[in-house]
Amino acid sequence: MSNADINDAGLHVEEVNLVEIAKKYGTPCYVYSRKALTESYTAYRNALAGHNDGNSLICYAVKANSNLAILNIFARLGAGFDIVSGGELARVIAAGGDAKKTVFSGVGKSHDEISAALQAGIKCFNIESSSELGRINTVAGNLGLVAPVSIRVNPDVDAKTHPYISTGLKTSKFGVAYGEALPLYRFAATMPNINVVGIDCHIGSQLLDSAPVAEATQKILSLVDALAAEGIKLKHIDIGGGMGIRYNDEAMPSTAEYLAPVLKTLAGRNESLLLEPGRSLVGNAGILLTKVEVLKQGGNDRDFVIIDAAMNDLMRPALYDAWHNIVPVRPRSGEARLCEVVGPVCESGDFLGHDRRLSVQEGDLLAILSAGAYGMTMSSNYNTRPRAAEVMVDGDKTYLIRKREEVAQLFAEEALLP
Numbered sequence: 001m002s003n004a005d006i007n008d009a010g011l012h013v014e015e016v017n018l019v020e021i022a023k024k025y026g027t028p029c030y031v032y033s034r035k036a037l038t039e040s041y042t043a044y045r046n047a048l049a050g051h052n053d054g055n056s057l058i059c060y061a062v063k064a065n066s067n068l069a070i071l072n073i074f075a076r077l078g079a080g081f082d083i084v085s086g087g088e089l090a091r092v093i094a095a096g097g098d099a100k101k102t103v104f105s106g107v108g109k110s111h112d113e114i115s116a117a118l119q120a121g122i123k124c125f126n127i128e129s130s131s132e133l134g135r136i137n138t139v140a141g142n143l144g145l146v147a148p149v150s151i152r153v154n155p156d157v158d159a160k161t162h163p164y165i166s167t168g169l170k171t172s173k174f175g176v177a178y179g180e181a182l183p184l185y186r187f188a189a190t191m192p193n194i195n196v197v198g199i200d201c202h203i204g205s206q207l208l209d210s211a212p213v214a215e216a217t218q219k220i221l222s223l224v225d226a227l228a229a230e231g232i233k234l235k236h237i238d239i240g241g242g243m244g245i246r247y248n249d250e251a252m253p254s255t256a257e258y259l260a261p262v263l264k265t266l267a268g269r270n271e272s273l274l275l276e277p278g279r280s281l282v283g284n285a286g287i288l289l290t291k292v293e294v295l296k297q298g299g300n301d302r303d304f305v306i307i308d309a310a311m312n313d314l315m316r317p318a319l320y321d322a323w324h325n326i327v328p329v330r331p332r333s334g335e336a337r338l339c340e341v342v343g344p345v346c347e348s349g350d351f352l353g354h355d356r357r358l359s360v361q362e363g364d365l366l367a368i369l370s371a372g373a374y375g376m377t378m379s380s381n382y383n384t385r386p387r388a389a390e391v392m393v394d395g396d397k398t399y400l401i402r403k404r405e406e407v408a409q410l411f412a413e414e415a416l417l418p
Protein backbone atom coordinates (compact mmCIF):
# COMPACT_ATOMS: atom_id res chain seq x y z
CA MET A 1 0.00 0.00 0.00
CA SER A 2 1.10 3.54 -0.54
CA ASN A 3 -0.52 6.84 0.25
CA ALA A 4 -4.22 6.45 0.73
CA ASP A 5 -6.73 4.38 -1.21
CA ILE A 6 -10.25 5.31 -2.14
CA ASN A 7 -13.29 3.10 -1.57
CA ASP A 8 -17.04 3.79 -1.55
CA ALA A 9 -16.83 5.49 1.82
CA GLY A 10 -14.11 7.87 0.63
CA LEU A 11 -10.40 8.06 1.20
CA HIS A 12 -8.86 5.84 3.84
CA VAL A 13 -5.44 4.82 5.15
CA GLU A 14 -5.34 1.08 5.76
CA GLU A 15 -8.75 0.34 7.31
CA VAL A 16 -9.43 3.79 8.72
CA ASN A 17 -11.48 6.44 6.94
CA LEU A 18 -9.83 9.85 6.95
CA VAL A 19 -13.08 11.51 8.02
CA GLU A 20 -12.82 9.60 11.32
CA ILE A 21 -9.23 10.71 11.79
CA ALA A 22 -10.12 14.35 11.20
CA LYS A 23 -12.98 14.08 13.71
CA LYS A 24 -10.81 12.49 16.36
CA TYR A 25 -7.54 14.39 15.96
CA GLY A 26 -8.46 17.57 14.06
CA THR A 27 -6.66 19.09 11.07
CA PRO A 28 -4.06 19.74 9.78
CA CYS A 29 -2.75 16.34 10.66
CA TYR A 30 -0.10 14.01 9.24
CA VAL A 31 -1.36 10.44 8.84
CA TYR A 32 1.04 7.53 8.33
CA SER A 33 0.52 3.87 7.53
CA ARG A 34 2.51 1.31 9.51
CA LYS A 35 1.87 -1.21 6.75
CA ALA A 36 3.30 1.07 4.05
CA LEU A 37 6.38 1.80 6.19
CA THR A 38 6.94 -1.91 6.73
CA GLU A 39 6.44 -2.71 3.05
CA SER A 40 8.92 -0.12 1.83
CA TYR A 41 11.54 -1.35 4.29
CA THR A 42 10.88 -4.98 3.36
CA ALA A 43 11.32 -4.15 -0.34
CA TYR A 44 14.89 -2.98 0.44
CA ARG A 45 15.53 -5.98 2.67
CA ASN A 46 14.37 -8.40 -0.02
CA ALA A 47 16.30 -6.66 -2.79
CA LEU A 48 19.50 -6.93 -0.72
CA ALA A 49 18.96 -10.48 0.53
CA GLY A 50 20.93 -12.13 -2.26
CA HIS A 51 23.83 -9.69 -2.15
CA ASN A 52 26.99 -10.67 -0.28
CA ASP A 53 25.14 -13.22 1.93
CA GLY A 54 22.78 -10.51 3.14
CA ASN A 55 25.75 -8.64 4.54
CA SER A 56 24.25 -5.17 4.23
CA LEU A 57 22.69 -2.57 6.49
CA ILE A 58 19.82 -0.20 5.73
CA CYS A 59 20.50 3.00 7.66
CA TYR A 60 17.26 4.99 7.54
CA ALA A 61 17.98 8.71 6.98
CA VAL A 62 16.32 10.18 10.05
CA LYS A 63 15.99 13.65 8.54
CA ALA A 64 13.20 12.43 6.24
CA ASN A 65 10.87 11.85 9.18
CA SER A 66 12.17 11.69 12.73
CA ASN A 67 9.03 10.89 14.72
CA LEU A 68 9.96 8.43 17.47
CA ALA A 69 7.20 5.98 16.50
CA ILE A 70 8.54 5.81 12.94
CA LEU A 71 12.13 5.35 14.11
CA ASN A 72 10.90 2.64 16.47
CA ILE A 73 9.10 0.78 13.68
CA PHE A 74 12.30 0.74 11.62
CA ALA A 75 14.44 -0.21 14.66
CA ARG A 76 12.13 -3.19 15.30
CA LEU A 77 12.55 -4.23 11.67
CA GLY A 78 16.32 -4.27 12.19
CA ALA A 79 17.27 -0.99 10.53
CA GLY A 80 20.27 1.13 11.32
CA PHE A 81 20.13 4.93 11.08
CA ASP A 82 21.84 7.80 9.27
CA ILE A 83 21.89 10.91 11.44
CA VAL A 84 23.10 14.47 10.86
CA SER A 85 22.97 15.98 14.35
CA GLY A 86 23.23 15.26 18.05
CA GLY A 87 19.49 15.83 18.18
CA GLU A 88 18.86 13.02 15.72
CA LEU A 89 21.18 10.74 17.71
CA ALA A 90 19.13 11.44 20.86
CA ARG A 91 15.95 10.59 18.94
CA VAL A 92 17.39 7.30 17.66
CA ILE A 93 18.37 6.28 21.17
CA ALA A 94 15.02 7.40 22.65
CA ALA A 95 13.22 5.35 19.98
CA GLY A 96 15.14 2.17 20.85
CA GLY A 97 17.49 2.37 17.86
CA ASP A 98 20.94 0.83 18.02
CA ALA A 99 23.86 3.29 18.13
CA LYS A 100 26.12 0.51 16.83
CA LYS A 101 24.10 0.55 13.61
CA THR A 102 24.14 4.36 13.31
CA VAL A 103 26.26 6.42 10.93
CA PHE A 104 26.76 10.16 11.43
CA SER A 105 26.80 12.33 8.28
CA GLY A 106 26.95 16.13 7.86
CA VAL A 107 29.51 18.83 7.09
CA GLY A 108 29.57 20.66 10.43
CA LYS A 109 29.62 18.30 13.39
CA SER A 110 30.32 20.17 16.63
CA HIS A 111 32.67 19.02 19.44
CA ASP A 112 29.66 18.19 21.61
CA GLU A 113 27.96 16.18 18.88
CA ILE A 114 31.14 14.22 18.15
CA SER A 115 31.64 13.54 21.83
CA ALA A 116 28.03 12.34 22.33
CA ALA A 117 28.27 10.05 19.29
CA LEU A 118 31.61 8.57 20.46
CA GLN A 119 30.20 7.90 23.90
CA ALA A 120 27.10 6.30 22.43
CA GLY A 121 29.37 3.99 20.40
CA ILE A 122 28.11 4.75 16.88
CA LYS A 123 29.10 2.59 13.93
CA CYS A 124 30.87 5.30 11.99
CA PHE A 125 31.43 9.01 11.34
CA ASN A 126 31.01 9.96 7.69
CA ILE A 127 33.78 12.55 7.39
CA GLU A 128 33.33 15.48 5.04
CA SER A 129 36.65 17.41 5.39
CA SER A 130 40.21 17.11 6.66
CA SER A 131 39.42 19.66 9.35
CA GLU A 132 36.61 17.46 10.65
CA LEU A 133 38.91 14.43 10.65
CA GLY A 134 41.39 16.31 12.85
CA ARG A 135 38.63 17.44 15.16
CA ILE A 136 37.28 13.90 15.60
CA ASN A 137 40.79 12.57 16.30
CA THR A 138 41.23 15.21 19.01
CA VAL A 139 37.83 14.66 20.66
CA ALA A 140 38.32 10.87 20.59
CA GLY A 141 41.80 11.30 22.09
CA ASN A 142 40.44 13.41 24.93
CA LEU A 143 37.92 10.70 25.71
CA GLY A 144 40.47 7.89 25.38
CA LEU A 145 38.46 6.39 22.52
CA VAL A 146 39.06 5.45 18.89
CA ALA A 147 36.63 6.85 16.32
CA PRO A 148 35.48 4.64 13.44
CA VAL A 149 35.42 6.74 10.26
CA SER A 150 34.45 6.66 6.63
CA ILE A 151 35.32 9.45 4.20
CA ARG A 152 32.45 10.85 2.19
CA VAL A 153 33.86 11.13 -1.29
CA ASN A 154 32.38 13.44 -3.83
CA PRO A 155 32.42 11.34 -7.00
CA ASP A 156 31.67 14.33 -9.28
CA VAL A 157 28.69 12.63 -10.87
CA ASP A 158 25.60 14.50 -12.01
CA ALA A 159 22.56 13.01 -10.27
CA LYS A 160 20.24 14.95 -12.62
CA THR A 161 17.80 16.03 -9.95
CA HIS A 162 16.63 19.38 -8.47
CA PRO A 163 19.71 21.58 -7.84
CA TYR A 164 18.76 22.05 -4.16
CA ILE A 165 18.92 18.28 -3.58
CA SER A 166 21.82 17.41 -5.86
CA THR A 167 25.00 16.88 -3.85
CA GLY A 168 27.50 14.90 -5.91
CA LEU A 169 29.01 17.58 -8.16
CA LYS A 170 32.39 19.08 -7.32
CA THR A 171 30.76 22.48 -6.79
CA SER A 172 28.75 21.03 -3.89
CA LYS A 173 29.61 21.77 -0.24
CA PHE A 174 29.38 18.06 0.52
CA GLY A 175 32.07 15.43 0.68
CA VAL A 176 35.80 15.39 -0.02
CA ALA A 177 36.90 15.99 -3.63
CA TYR A 178 37.63 12.74 -5.44
CA GLY A 179 41.29 13.61 -6.02
CA GLU A 180 41.82 14.42 -2.34
CA ALA A 181 40.36 11.20 -0.98
CA LEU A 182 43.47 8.98 -1.17
CA PRO A 183 45.84 11.42 0.57
CA LEU A 184 43.21 12.00 3.26
CA TYR A 185 42.80 8.26 3.83
CA ARG A 186 46.57 7.87 4.11
CA PHE A 187 46.67 10.66 6.65
CA ALA A 188 43.69 9.22 8.58
CA ALA A 189 45.41 5.83 8.78
CA THR A 190 48.27 7.44 10.73
CA MET A 191 46.05 9.09 13.33
CA PRO A 192 46.13 7.44 16.76
CA ASN A 193 42.46 7.88 17.59
CA ILE A 194 41.00 7.14 14.17
CA ASN A 195 40.06 3.73 12.79
CA VAL A 196 39.36 3.82 9.05
CA VAL A 197 36.43 1.46 8.41
CA GLY A 198 34.57 2.59 5.31
CA ILE A 199 33.90 4.89 2.41
CA ASP A 200 30.69 6.65 1.46
CA CYS A 201 28.99 8.90 -1.04
CA HIS A 202 25.56 10.42 -1.54
CA ILE A 203 24.95 12.16 -4.83
CA GLY A 204 21.45 13.52 -4.47
CA SER A 205 17.83 12.88 -3.68
CA GLN A 206 14.62 12.00 -5.57
CA LEU A 207 16.61 10.04 -8.16
CA LEU A 208 14.41 8.17 -10.62
CA ASP A 209 17.26 6.36 -12.27
CA SER A 210 20.15 4.69 -10.44
CA ALA A 211 22.64 4.86 -13.35
CA PRO A 212 24.45 7.85 -11.75
CA VAL A 213 24.63 5.95 -8.43
CA ALA A 214 26.12 2.92 -10.18
CA GLU A 215 28.63 5.23 -11.86
CA ALA A 216 29.51 6.79 -8.50
CA THR A 217 29.86 3.31 -6.96
CA GLN A 218 32.27 2.31 -9.72
CA LYS A 219 34.42 5.37 -8.99
CA ILE A 220 34.33 4.60 -5.27
CA LEU A 221 35.45 1.01 -5.92
CA SER A 222 38.60 2.24 -7.69
CA LEU A 223 39.48 4.11 -4.51
CA VAL A 224 38.74 1.07 -2.34
CA ASP A 225 41.08 -1.04 -4.50
CA ALA A 226 43.81 1.60 -4.53
CA LEU A 227 43.64 1.79 -0.73
CA ALA A 228 43.72 -2.00 -0.36
CA ALA A 229 46.88 -2.09 -2.48
CA GLU A 230 48.46 0.21 0.12
CA GLY A 231 47.28 -1.98 2.99
CA ILE A 232 44.31 0.17 4.02
CA LYS A 233 41.42 -2.29 3.99
CA LEU A 234 37.89 -0.94 4.21
CA LYS A 235 35.07 -2.95 5.77
CA HIS A 236 32.08 -1.22 4.23
CA ILE A 237 30.91 0.78 1.24
CA ASP A 238 28.05 3.21 1.87
CA ILE A 239 26.31 4.48 -1.25
CA GLY A 240 23.99 6.92 0.54
CA GLY A 241 20.30 7.37 -0.11
CA GLY A 242 18.49 9.05 -2.95
CA MET A 243 15.95 6.64 -4.43
CA GLY A 244 12.95 8.70 -5.48
CA ILE A 245 9.23 8.11 -5.11
CA ARG A 246 6.27 8.66 -7.37
CA TYR A 247 4.68 12.02 -6.58
CA ASN A 248 2.78 12.35 -9.85
CA ASP A 249 3.21 10.17 -12.91
CA GLU A 250 6.98 9.68 -12.80
CA ALA A 251 8.11 6.35 -14.26
CA MET A 252 9.62 4.95 -11.09
CA PRO A 253 11.42 1.59 -11.02
CA SER A 254 10.71 -0.80 -8.14
CA THR A 255 13.23 -0.89 -5.28
CA ALA A 256 14.73 -4.11 -6.68
CA GLU A 257 14.98 -2.65 -10.19
CA TYR A 258 16.52 0.55 -8.87
CA LEU A 259 19.14 -1.29 -6.83
CA ALA A 260 20.01 -3.89 -9.50
CA PRO A 261 22.68 -1.85 -11.40
CA VAL A 262 24.37 -0.91 -8.13
CA LEU A 263 24.35 -4.48 -6.85
CA LYS A 264 25.75 -5.64 -10.18
CA THR A 265 28.63 -3.17 -9.81
CA LEU A 266 29.28 -4.52 -6.31
CA ALA A 267 28.91 -8.22 -7.15
CA GLY A 268 31.64 -10.40 -5.68
CA ARG A 269 32.95 -7.72 -3.30
CA ASN A 270 33.71 -8.62 0.29
CA GLU A 271 32.98 -5.23 1.82
CA SER A 272 29.54 -4.97 3.41
CA LEU A 273 27.07 -2.59 1.82
CA LEU A 274 25.36 0.28 3.60
CA LEU A 275 22.50 2.36 2.27
CA GLU A 276 20.96 5.53 3.67
CA PRO A 277 17.45 5.74 2.23
CA GLY A 278 15.08 8.36 3.59
CA ARG A 279 12.33 9.47 1.22
CA SER A 280 11.77 6.05 -0.36
CA LEU A 281 11.04 4.50 3.05
CA VAL A 282 8.55 7.07 4.31
CA GLY A 283 7.44 9.41 1.50
CA ASN A 284 4.50 7.43 0.22
CA ALA A 285 3.58 6.13 3.66
CA GLY A 286 2.20 9.49 4.78
CA ILE A 287 -0.35 12.12 3.83
CA LEU A 288 -1.22 15.54 5.15
CA LEU A 289 -4.91 15.76 6.03
CA THR A 290 -6.35 19.26 5.81
CA LYS A 291 -9.69 21.09 5.76
CA VAL A 292 -10.94 23.72 3.33
CA GLU A 293 -11.41 26.89 5.38
CA VAL A 294 -12.40 29.46 2.76
CA LEU A 295 -13.24 29.51 -0.94
CA LYS A 296 -12.36 32.78 -2.62
CA GLN A 297 -12.93 33.86 -6.17
CA GLY A 298 -9.67 34.76 -7.85
CA GLY A 299 -9.03 37.69 -10.17
CA ASN A 300 -8.34 35.50 -13.19
CA ASP A 301 -9.79 32.20 -14.28
CA ARG A 302 -9.10 30.33 -11.08
CA ASP A 303 -10.41 30.24 -7.54
CA PHE A 304 -8.46 30.08 -4.32
CA VAL A 305 -9.04 27.09 -2.09
CA ILE A 306 -7.68 28.26 1.25
CA ILE A 307 -6.94 25.30 3.49
CA ASP A 308 -5.87 25.01 7.12
CA ALA A 309 -2.46 23.54 6.21
CA ALA A 310 0.22 25.90 4.94
CA MET A 311 3.85 26.24 3.90
CA ASN A 312 4.86 25.98 7.55
CA ASP A 313 3.34 22.46 7.63
CA LEU A 314 4.60 21.28 4.24
CA MET A 315 7.36 23.44 2.85
CA ARG A 316 8.25 21.42 -0.24
CA PRO A 317 5.96 23.18 -2.73
CA ALA A 318 7.10 26.66 -1.62
CA LEU A 319 10.78 25.73 -1.38
CA TYR A 320 11.30 23.44 -4.37
CA ASP A 321 8.17 24.04 -6.41
CA ALA A 322 7.48 20.39 -5.56
CA TRP A 323 4.26 18.79 -6.81
CA HIS A 324 2.05 16.83 -4.40
CA ASN A 325 -1.22 15.29 -5.47
CA ILE A 326 -4.20 16.82 -3.65
CA VAL A 327 -7.39 14.78 -3.48
CA PRO A 328 -10.77 15.23 -1.80
CA VAL A 329 -11.43 12.79 1.04
CA ARG A 330 -15.07 12.52 -0.13
CA PRO A 331 -15.26 13.27 -3.83
CA ARG A 332 -18.16 15.52 -4.93
CA SER A 333 -20.00 15.11 -8.17
CA GLY A 334 -20.12 18.85 -8.98
CA GLU A 335 -18.09 20.58 -11.70
CA ALA A 336 -14.36 20.56 -11.02
CA ARG A 337 -12.92 24.08 -11.24
CA LEU A 338 -9.38 25.23 -11.76
CA CYS A 339 -7.99 26.17 -8.33
CA GLU A 340 -4.97 27.43 -6.49
CA VAL A 341 -4.67 25.48 -3.25
CA VAL A 342 -3.10 27.85 -0.73
CA GLY A 343 -2.55 28.16 3.01
CA PRO A 344 -3.40 31.00 5.40
CA VAL A 345 0.22 32.16 5.83
CA CYS A 346 0.96 35.74 4.81
CA GLU A 347 3.28 35.01 1.89
CA SER A 348 2.49 34.77 -1.80
CA GLY A 349 4.75 31.71 -1.85
CA ASP A 350 2.40 29.93 0.53
CA PHE A 351 0.85 27.44 -1.86
CA LEU A 352 0.38 23.70 -1.70
CA GLY A 353 -0.72 23.22 -5.29
CA HIS A 354 -1.07 25.34 -8.45
CA ASP A 355 -3.66 24.75 -11.18
CA ARG A 356 -5.60 21.89 -9.61
CA ARG A 357 -9.02 20.80 -10.86
CA LEU A 358 -11.18 20.34 -7.77
CA SER A 359 -14.83 20.31 -6.81
CA VAL A 360 -14.88 21.37 -3.15
CA GLN A 361 -16.93 23.26 -0.58
CA GLU A 362 -15.86 25.01 2.59
CA GLY A 363 -15.43 22.43 5.36
CA ASP A 364 -14.42 19.61 2.97
CA LEU A 365 -11.39 17.51 3.78
CA LEU A 366 -8.47 17.19 1.38
CA ALA A 367 -5.50 14.84 1.49
CA ILE A 368 -2.10 16.03 0.29
CA LEU A 369 -0.39 12.84 -0.80
CA SER A 370 3.22 11.62 -0.62
CA ALA A 371 3.87 13.85 2.37
CA GLY A 372 5.59 11.33 4.65
CA ALA A 373 9.12 12.48 3.82
CA TYR A 374 10.51 15.96 4.51
CA GLY A 375 7.04 17.12 5.57
CA MET A 376 6.84 17.24 9.35
CA THR A 377 10.63 17.41 9.78
CA MET A 378 10.83 20.63 7.74
CA SER A 379 7.77 22.23 9.35
CA SER A 380 8.01 25.42 11.37
CA ASN A 381 5.95 27.70 13.58
CA TYR A 382 5.95 30.58 11.09
CA ASN A 383 3.01 32.93 11.71
CA THR A 384 2.86 31.39 15.23
CA ARG A 385 1.08 28.36 13.86
CA PRO A 386 1.19 25.29 16.10
CA ARG A 387 2.66 22.31 14.32
CA ALA A 388 0.28 19.62 13.08
CA ALA A 389 -0.61 16.45 14.96
CA GLU A 390 0.80 13.14 13.70
CA VAL A 391 -1.22 9.93 13.67
CA MET A 392 -0.15 6.37 12.87
CA VAL A 393 -2.65 3.96 11.40
CA ASP A 394 -2.11 0.26 12.07
CA GLY A 395 -4.88 -1.87 10.55
CA ASP A 396 -8.13 -0.55 12.02
CA LYS A 397 -6.39 1.26 14.88
CA THR A 398 -5.05 4.80 15.12
CA TYR A 399 -2.41 6.14 17.48
CA LEU A 400 -1.56 9.76 18.20
CA ILE A 401 2.24 9.80 17.77
CA ARG A 402 2.65 13.54 18.16
CA LYS A 403 0.18 15.82 19.82
CA ARG A 404 -0.77 19.02 18.03
CA GLU A 405 1.17 21.88 19.58
CA GLU A 406 -0.66 24.48 21.63
CA VAL A 407 -0.20 28.18 21.06
CA ALA A 408 1.01 28.83 24.63
CA GLN A 409 3.83 26.30 24.09
CA LEU A 410 5.11 28.34 21.17
CA PHE A 411 6.20 31.31 23.28
CA ALA A 412 6.67 29.54 26.62
CA GLU A 413 10.48 29.89 26.41
CA GLU A 414 10.38 33.62 25.56
CA ALA A 415 10.85 36.37 28.14
CA LEU A 416 9.84 39.98 28.60
CA LEU A 417 12.48 42.54 29.54
CA PRO A 418 12.52 43.54 33.24
Ligand code: LLP
Binding pocket: 061, 064, 082, 105, 106, 165, 202, 204, 205, 206, 240, 241, 242, 243, 276, 277, 278, 279, 280, 316, 320, 373, 374
Ligand atom coordinates in the same frame (compact mmCIF):
# COMPACT_ATOMS: atom_id res chain seq x y z
N1 LLP B 1 22.29 10.46 3.18
C1 LLP B 1 22.70 11.74 3.14
C2 LLP B 1 24.09 12.05 3.44
C3 LLP B 1 21.78 12.76 2.79
O1 LLP B 1 22.20 14.02 2.73
C4 LLP B 1 20.43 12.43 2.50
C5 LLP B 1 19.46 13.46 2.16
C6 LLP B 1 20.05 11.08 2.58
C7 LLP B 1 21.00 10.13 2.92
C8 LLP B 1 18.64 10.63 2.31
O2 LLP B 1 18.28 10.87 0.99
P1 LLP B 1 16.89 10.36 0.42
O3 LLP B 1 16.92 8.85 0.39
O4 LLP B 1 15.82 10.85 1.31
O5 LLP B 1 16.82 10.94 -0.93
N2 LLP B 1 14.31 18.22 1.77
C9 LLP B 1 14.50 17.68 0.42
C10 LLP B 1 15.42 16.49 0.42
C11 LLP B 1 16.76 16.76 1.04
C12 LLP B 1 17.67 15.56 1.08
C13 LLP B 1 18.86 15.83 1.93
N3 LLP B 1 19.75 14.71 2.08
C14 LLP B 1 13.13 17.36 -0.16
O6 LLP B 1 12.12 17.60 0.50
O7 LLP B 1 13.05 16.93 -1.30
